[in-house]
Amino acid sequence: MLVGQRIKMVRRQRGLSQAQLAHPELSDSYVSLIESGKRTPTPAVLELLAEKLDCSLTYLINGVTAEQMQEIELALSYARMAMENGEVAEARTRYIELLADDRLAGLPKFRGDAEYGLALATESCGDLEEAIALLNRLRQDDSANMSPERHVALAVALSRCYREQGDLVRAVQVAEMILGNAVRPAWTNELMALGTQLLAAYIERGDLLRSRYFVAELLAAAELLGTPYALTLAHWGAAIVGVETGHGDEAVKHAERAVAIQSEFGESSRLGRLRGDYAQVLLAVRPMEAAAWRDMLVRVETMLSESSANPMDKMRCAVNLARAELLLAHPQRAGEHLQTVCAMLEGMPQALQGEAKLLSGQTFAELGRQQDASQELLEVAGWLEGAPATRQTAHWWLTAAQVLERIDEPERSVEAYQRALACVGL
Incomplete structure (x- = not known):
């Protein structure tokens, strides 16, 4: 229903004629043109009509009352909170319920927020194909009204999803469509986030020389931009490049810098996460x-x-x-x-569950519990068979092969080694 139709409906509910609604500030012909959709009322006229009709301005504009708007905002905040708390399945359900609400039809911003949130929740639930479909639909349907920040955020999420799916060509293309011109756009925090996704795609496809050049550009851009967010992203990206290229001391230096910036300027929850990741880097380069x-x-x-x-x-x-x-x-x-x-596995992303199962198999092998180790690795193999052929998947297959070798399962070990080689094109 359009604005004019809502004005007409409420006017009739109030028992007013067009002339009564218009008098004395407006002409009845002007009200008639508004109601027929031939004139678009200015914000000042809309406020006047809402006052004269004794209804909320939000209802005339969007078709929802102020109370309904608050309900929708609250539902969105609960869905976001579920995502932030790692309750990704609940977040996905909440976003689906929100999008089933007909009232969102007149609220394009809220609908866009809900669709974007649903795409992120769907990705976190491991349904990458559906997440990619949702993100592409958002980019196509809302391109005319989309803010530059949301446009970049969608590219960030889409590049990440393609990379997690193993489609590294598209992961790079999505990011390079924005960043790959001869002249880079002016760097912002949002573009730095996209840059780190492009860097991750370069690393995943084994383009380590290009990764080193690009991360140097990200570091220079972050220094010019000067925001803690950009500096943290750039130094953390440089730390990962250092790990992957065998420059352990360089990796530690950049990881320490990222943690120091986050310690001074960042949120405590993100600081805890980054310190945990920092320890993981240290375990890899200084075991x-x-x-x-x-x-x-x-x-x-x-x-x-x-x-x-x-x-x-x-x-x-x-x-x-x-x-x-x-x-x-x-x-x-x-x-x-x-x-x-x-105790935490239920509802977690599939990759995190699989990694935990693999580590569990390693632990059982070290404890001499061969049957338990074998069972865990059977579940891991089932998960890995459906995983994309990436460097990370190759690493997981290699670890599985080593554990299977340790528990004296040579046939399965050889197969896992072969799978690892296939993931890197050998």
Whole structure:
């Protein structure tokens, strides 16, 4: 229903004629033109008509009352809160329920927010194909009214989804459509986020030389931009490039810089997550110092437990603690942390669940529980068979192969090694 139709409906409900509604500020012919859709009322006229009709301005504009608007805003905030808390399945359900509400038809901004939120929740639930379809639909349907920030945010999410799906060609294309021109657009926080997704796609496809050049550009851009968000993203990207290219000291330096910036300027929940990721980098490049990184993770665990951190961050911390204990040859303690992980698995993204199962298989192997290890790796293999052929998937297959070799399952081990090689095109 259009604005003019709503004005006409409410006028009739109030028992007013066009002349009575118009007098004395407007002409009855002008009201007639508005009601027939031949004139668009100015904001001042709309306010006047809402007052004369004794109804809310939001109802005349959007077809919803102020109370209904508050209900929709509250429902959106609950859905966002569920996402922030890591309750991705609940968030997806809430967004679907919101989009089934006919009242959103007259609220394009709220509808766009709900559709974008649904796409992110769908991605987090592991349904990448549906998430990609939702994101592409949003880009096509709302291109005329979309803000530049939302346009870039959609590109960020779409590039990430394509990368997680293993379609690295499209992951790069989506980002380079915005960043790949001869002259880069002026860097913003949103474009820095897109740049880090492009960097991740370069790394995933094994283009490490290009990654080193591009991350240098991101670091220079972040210094010019000067925002803590941009600096944290750039230094963390440089840390990952350092890990992947074998420059361990460089990786640690950039990771420390990212954590320092986040410590000074960032939110406590994000700081806990970043410190956990920092410890994971240290475990990868300096495994001989696992005891120190284990102690750091214990502090992170305490920080997360005392904050509003979501279950996903807590689960990642427990997974990294188990890794540290395995490096320290303490499989029993690793198993204790994995018990915490298992209690959190439901509703978590598939990749995180699979990674936890793989680590559980490693732990059972170290404990001499071959049958339990074999069963966990059977579930891991089922998950990996449907995973995209990326460098990360190759790493998981390689780890599975090594564990299968350790528990004396040579045929399955050889098959896992072959799968790992196939993921990197060998």
